[in-house]
Amino acid sequence: MQALLEVILPVFVVTGFGYLAVWRGWFSDAGVDGLMNFTQKFAIPCLLFTAIARLDLGQSFDWRLLISFYTGALAGFLLGLLGARHFFGRSWEDAVAIGFCCLFSNTVLLGLPLTERAYGADALSVNYAIIALHSPFCYGIGITAMEITRARSTAGVALAGKVLKAMFSNALIIGIALGFVVNLSGLPIPGVFDDALDLLVRAALPAALFGLGGVLVRYRPEGDLRVILFVCVIALVIHPLITRGFVAAFALPVDVVRAAVLTAAMAPGINTYIFANMYGAARRVAASSVLIGTALSILTVWVWLGLLP
Numbered sequence: 001m002q003a004l005l006e007v008i009l010p011v012f013v014v015t016g017f018g019y020l021a022v023w024r025g026w027f028s029d030a031g032v033d034g035l036m037n038f039t040q041k042f043a044i045p046c047l048l049f050t051a052i053a054r055l056d057l058g059q060s061f062d063w064r065l066l067i068s069f070y071t072g073a074l075a076g077f078l079l080g081l082l083g084a085r086h087f088f089g090r091s092w093e094d095a096v097a098i099g100f101c102c103l104f105s106n107t108v109l110l111g112l113p114l115t116e117r118a119y120g121a122d123a124l125s126v127n128y129a130i131i132a133l134h135s136p137f138c139y140g141i142g143i144t145a146m147e148i149t150r151a152r153s154t155a156g157v158a159l160a161g162k163v164l165k166a167m168f169s170n171a172l173i174i175g176i177a178l179g180f181v182v183n184l185s186g187l188p189i190p191g192v193f194d195d196a197l198d199l200l201v202r203a204a205l206p207a208a209l210f211g212l213g214g215v216l217v218r219y220r221p222e223g224d225l226r227v228i229l230f231v232c233v234i235a236l237v238i239h240p241l242i243t244r245g246f247v248a249a250f251a252l253p254v255d256v257v258r259a260a261v262l263t264a265a266m267a268p269g270i271n272t273y274i275f276a277n278m279y280g281a282a283r284r285v286a287a288s289s290v291l292i293g294t295a296l297s298i299l300t301v302w303v304w305l306g307l308l309p
Contacts, residue, residue, distance in 0.1 A: 008305075011113045012298055014206060018213025032214035039211055043204035044108060045175030046197050051128045052179025053189065060129040065256055068246035069130050070137060072239040072264050077103035077141060079234050088227050090282065092149045097275065097282035098227065100142040101289045102234040106269035107131050108172075109208045110297070114266075115259050118305060126259035132180075135173050138271075146279055215270060216294065219287035231268065231289040236300040240265035258308050265304045267293035 021027040080102030084095040105111070108131060115127050182189065189197070243264040247257045268289045276286035 008114065008117075008298055008301055011110065011117065011209060014209040015213040015216075015294070018210035019216055020213070021210075022214040022217045027214060029214075029218075032211055035207055035211040036215060039204055039208040041171040043200050044208060045171045046200045047175075047204045048108075048128070048131065048172060049175040049179040049182075050194075050197050050201055051124070052132055052176055053182040055125060055128055055179075055183060057183060060125045061132075062129070062252070062256070064250040064252055065126065065129060065247070065260055066133065068243050068250060068252070069260050069264055070133070071246055072242035073103050073105070073138070074141070075242050076234045076239045079238065080231060081145070083230055083234075084227065084282075088230070090227075093146065093279060093281040094285075096142065096146045096149055097272075097279060098231060098285055099145070100138070100275050101231045101268045101272040101282075101286050102239070103141060104134075104138045104269050104272050104275070105235060105239065105264065105266040106294070107134050107263050107266060109205070109212050109269065110294070111263045111266045113205050113209065114301060115262055118262065119255065119258055123255055123259045126256050127263055130260070130263055132176050135170055135176070135271075139170070139173075139275075142275055146281075150279070212270070212294075216291050219273070219291040224285050224288065227285050228288045228292055231285065232293045232296055235268050235289075235293055236265060236297055240304060254309050261308055262301070262304060265297070265301055267297040 018027070018032075022029065022032055077099040079099075081095050081099030084090045084098035085092060090098065107127065111131075112124065112127055115123055181187075240261050244257075244261045247260055252260070268286070270290055273283065273286040273290055276283045
């Protein structure tokens with residue numbers, strides 16, 4: 001109960017307040033769009049840039065950690081893809097979009113604040129190592145699968161060009177890539193610029209949580225309930241369960257186990273709807289999975305916190 005009150009609820013209260021403010025008309029839809037543009041195109045890329053630039057790459061990028069998390073993520077994608085196609089009879093395009101819902105967990109907007117509140121700021125180095133590869137990995141898998149499905153005759157070079165263009169037009173990936181450049185080159189960040197970045201970083205997660213609540217107002221749970229629950233089970237239970245099995249097999253340190261499994265237990269992120277909307281496939285499932293998965297994660301994250309060492 002203490003974890004629910006002290007770790008989980010404060011994060012979801014901020015999100016819930018954003019939902020309430022937009023639902024009651026106290027904060028406009030245009031305001032939410034502006035807030036999310038600020039967080040996703042500026043503040044959070046700055047957060048990821050500074051985190052990667054300051055990260056001890058040799059210590060944080062443990063191949064066992066990355067295999068543990070991304071094996072679970074890839075398994076979730078395949079389960080979602082094949083389940084949507086063969087159990088629910090969806091088209092291949094819909095199946096890829098549903099698989100992407102199971103693949104792309106909300107590692108930033110929910111994963112970072114929940115991990116920090118549960119285990120402290122020092123635990124976030126594990127999160128940043130996962131996040132550094134998250135968007136490139138997930139978009140690479142999703143876009144490649146969708147482009148193969150939609151244009152089976154597309155040449156390999158053209159397909160690779162589409163995937164790379166889609167990935168590297170993403171502000172989060174640009175922020176991560178620039179962080180690696182600074183980290184690996186050893187370039188110092190000027191003090192004034194560093195202080196300005198810190199001001200943006202402080203605003204990133206609170207503003208993003210409030211904006212997330214406002215965005216969720218638009219996602220009405222409609223139909224496809226069995227598919228949505230299928231997505232939620234994979235995202236909230238199967239992915240973290242697989243990750244937990246791998247970190248245990250690798251005998252990783254307790255702090256790594258906690259952050260990796262908790263990050264794997266996050267609900268589908270808003271990018272799942274962006275992906276579905278981009279291709280016009282399974283948009284209702286994606287939107288409702290974000291809303292229902294986020295609500296259910298209040299309880300599932302509480303359970304995972306209780307099960308973790």
